[in-house]
Amino acid sequence: MSKKPAPAPVVTLEDVARVAGVSRATVSRVVNGNASVAAGLRKSVEKAIAATGYVPNLAARSLVTRTTGSIALAVSDMSAGQIFADPFFGRVVSGVTQTVRPRGVQLMLAIVDDDPSRKQLLNYLRQGHVDGVVLVSTHTDDPLPADLAAAKVPAVLAGRPADPLPVSFVEVDQQAGVSLAVDHLVALGRRRIATASGPLDTPAGRVRLEAFRERLAHHGLTESAWAEGDFTQAGGAAAMRTLLERAPDADAVFVASDLMALGAVSVLHRAGRRIPQDLALVGFDDSNVALTCDPPLTTVRQPVEEMAAQMAELLLEQIASPERLLQSRVFQPELVVRESA
Incomplete structure (x- = not known):
């Protein structure tokens, strides 16, 4: 036996x-x-x-x-389809994961796209099912950041909150990034510069448009035209069609995201506009989309993976030491010059 x-x-x-x-x-x-x-x-x-x-x-x-060994990554005011179509969010997941995984911390994804799902997430957090939350909130009137602060849930935001709140955040210097884009176009001799902005009910959309106008004024210029987009490829295409109608003589366009720029490029090709000879194009993000453009896109790089890793780091520190003072970090952007401008 x-x-x-x-x-x-x-x-x-x-x-x-x-x-x-x-x-x-x-x-x-x-x-x-x-x-x-x-x-x-x-x-x-x-x-x-x-x-x-x-x-x-x-x-x-x-x-x-008295912890669960898990955190939530919550994306607010966007549908699942929008989230998975935008490379920005994949980069956020990658950055958060590379920080928490080696420490044995599990990551839960929460999509908050309406009021019931927001209340459900708040209840879940209050009941202690996870130790804290990294929040990507896309609209200025989103109540979730204030709800998290009121509930005293450990939280770190992706981007500065629309209103002052006792909550940590991590962001890129939006104004500096837009200035890099505008300065580059002006240095190329472009003077009739238009912009396809992001949606103005989002902090990024509003801040990038304001920074664009301020930097043009710094150079003694005014925008040749403006059209609002929605940070999607289709939105970028629609905005570009509007700009061609409003400013057919524009010689450059600053587009508020790479995904929108991809849509703008397709419209310019169909209109017979050469890039950059007829119209120079600069995007914002430096996602993998920038390399799939034809020609490859000159863009402002925000280090999303590093920013997301910092968000996770700040959250883990907050969970380990609740008495710790709230912290924020602003990353510096850089201009990546390719063939579109």
Whole structure:
């Protein structure tokens, strides 16, 4: 009669600490998602965990830390179809994931596209099913940022809130990015510059349009035409058709997003306009869409993955130390020059 194989020995925190060459307390902080551990020590512990096959007792950890080991990524005021069609959101997911996954933190996606789903998410958060939320809110009148602040739920916003709120946020310097675009077009000798803005009920749409007009004025110019889009490819195409009607002699267009610029390019091709000879084009984002344009798109790069990683980092710090002061970070953009301008 064959003997049953002996059960594998249980790997303890002490075993991991011995392999990593650190203290048990350091291993415990890494396992519990404490953001205060230095990156080098964290990496050593994570390698030791992989080498030893250590599996944390999540139930015990939850009792000690009073956390669930999970966070939510909530996207507000957009449908699922819009979210998955826009490369911006994929980049946000990538940046958040690369921060939380090595720490054993699970990520839940929440799509908030109406009032019932907003209330459902708030109840879910208040009941402690996740430890906090990274929020991508797209409209200025979205009540969710204020609701999160009132509920004292750990939260970090993608972008500055429309109204001052006691909540951390991460954003790109929108004004600086638009200035880079306008300065580049002016340096090319373009003087009849139009713009296809984002929707003006979004902070990004409004701020980029205001910054565009301010920078033109700085150069002693006024816009040749303006048309409002909606940050989609179809919206960019519609805005470009409007601009061709309003300013047929425009020699450049600043488009408020790469996805809109892709739609604008298709309209210009059909209209027989050469890019950049007849009309120079600059976008905003530097997503993978910029490389699928014909010609490849000159655009303002916002480091979305790095910004999203910072949002997740700030949220984990807030969860680990609730008494910590709220923090915000503004990233600097850069102009990526390709063939469209």
